[in-house]
Amino acid sequence: MLKLIDLELGESGVVKSIDLDPSMMRRLWDLGFTNGTTVDVLYAAPSGDPCAYKVRGTVFSIRETEAKGIEVKKVNQ
Secondary structure (H helix, E strand, O other): OEEHHHOOOOOEEEEEEEOOOHHHHHHHHHHOOOOOOEEEEEEEOOOOOOEEEEEOOEEEEEOHHHHOOEEEEEEOO
16 A cells, blocks of 8 residues: 655655545545545655645645555556
8 A cells, every 4th residue: 555655756646545534634635635636746845744746736735644644556657
């Protein structure tokens, strides 16, 4: 089971499921992190947390704790 946090900079994944508390899960859904959506890993803070991800044409910054709750399937590039 691959998590969003496991992807390297420049890699992409397709969201398979989200396993977080209901309020955070709802927030991520509202931002576009729904099943079948492609997520691109763009940037990481110097400390490594948070990271910036591109979802449906918009860039979002997500903390490591949330990225660990998002299961993805790596996209071959």
